Amino acid sequence: MSAPDTARPVARLLLVDDHPLVRDGLRMRLEAADLSVVGEAGNADEALALAASLEPDLALMDVGMNGMNGITLAGVFHERFPGIRVLMLSMHDNIEYVTQAVRAGASGYLLKDSPASEIVRAIGVVLAGQTFFSEGLAARMIHATATASPLDRLTPRERDILDALAEGLSSKQIAQQTGLSVRTVETHRLNLKRKLEIEGQAELIKFAVEHRRR
Numbered sequence: 546m547s548a549p550d551t552a553r554p555v556a557r558l559l560l561v562d563d564h565p566l567v568r569d570g571l572r573m574r575l576e577a578a579d580l581s582v583v584g585e586a587g588n589a590d591e592a593l594a595l596a597a598s599l600e601p602d603l604a605l606m607d608v609g610m611n612g613m614n615g616i617t618l619a620g621v622f623h624e625r626f627p628g629i630r631v632l633m634l635s636m637h638d639n640i641e642y643v644t645q646a647v648r649a650g651a652s653g654y655l656l657k658d659s660p661a662s663e664i665v666r667a668i669g670v671v672l673a674g675q676t677f678f679s680e681g682l683a684a685r686m687i688h689a690t691a692t693a694s695p696l697d698r699l700t701p702r703e704r705d706i707l708d709a710l711a712e713g714l715s716s717k718q719i720a721q722q723t724g725l726s727v728r729t730v731e732t733h734r735l736n737l738k739r740k741l742e743i744e745g746q747a748e749l750i751k752f753a754v755e756h757r758r759r
Contacts (some may be wrong), residue, residue, distance in 0.1 A: 555581045556672055559599065561592045561615070562607040562634070567657075571605065571634075574661040580668065589613035589621070596626050603672055605664075606651075608635035608642060616645050623650025624702045624725075627732040630671045643682055650700050653677035674739060696756060698740045704758075706733050710750050711757035 558580055560568045565587065572582045584599045586592035589612055596604065604622060608615040619631045633646045633654045643654045652671040655664060656679045667677040699707065702723075709719045716730045723730070734749070743749050 555579065556603060556668060557581050557583045557599070557601045558668070559583060559592065559595055559601040559604040559629075560585045561604055561610070561618070563587050563610045563612075564607075567607070571664075574664065575668075578661065578665045580665065589618045592618060593621065593625070596622065596629055600626075601629060603630040603632060603668060605632050605634055605668075608633055608637065608646070616642065616649050616651075619646055619651045620649035620700060623700055625729075627729055627736060632667060632671050632677070638679070638681060640682065643678065647676075647698065648700060654682060655679050656681070695741050699737070703733055703737055703740070706730065707737060707753045707756070708758055710734075711753035 558575060560571055560582055562568050562571070562585075568585050568587075572585070575582055583601055584595040586595050588610065592604065592606070595601075606615045606619060606622075610618070613621075615633060615635075619633065622629055622631050627650075631651045633643075633651045634657050635642060635654065636657050638656060646654050653667055653676055655667055655677070659667075659679055663679070670677040696704070705723065706719055709722065714722065716727050716734065719725070719730045720727045725733075734746075738744070738749055741749070741752060743752060
């Protein structure tokens with residue numbers, strides 16, 4: 546009898562950048578590391594369509610795209626596809642961009658000149674539910690988050706759901722109220738617990754009641 550196959554499934558990646566040459570170079574670096582690029586998008590509309598049809602595990606997204614920029618798009622992804630992790634790629638090391646990306650729902654921020662090994666490591670960390678920042682940004686982000694309220698980490702949609710939990714609404718009721726699917730609401734609840742470092746549902750609801758917006 547042959548041994549069962551315990552190999553982990555290959556992560557499915559979506560590349561979002563309005564420069565084809567950048568996408569080509571990034572795809573080659575990722576495929577050389579045995580990662581699977583299932584789609585490429587040059588703008589927000591293409592990215593949203595591919596996210597819906599391909600259901601990738603992670604989107605690597607350029608910050609400075611024409612039209613809808615990557616930070617705004619990350620927020621749309623977080624609302625519509627909360628199960629897809631977003632890792633930002635940028636030429637800019639401006640900490641304000643990084644902070645905006647995290648608030649929009651991104652799980653990490655990498656500079657485009659990062660070595661392939663760092664990009665591959667970042668993908669693994671983000672897919673494991675953690676956050677990742679390029680080495681030069683990490684210390685600055687630690688300082689920024691240490692002085693911020695836990696509520697500052699939440700996206701507007703997550704804050705709305707937190708308020709709904711404070712009102713005693715179930716996931717089904719929140720879904721009906723917001724127009725989201727129950728599955729999407731449940732994913733947002735998981736993200737709330739992760740960001741707020743809360744373990745159980747009772748603790749999450751207690752936090753929601755204590756921090757409800759009046």
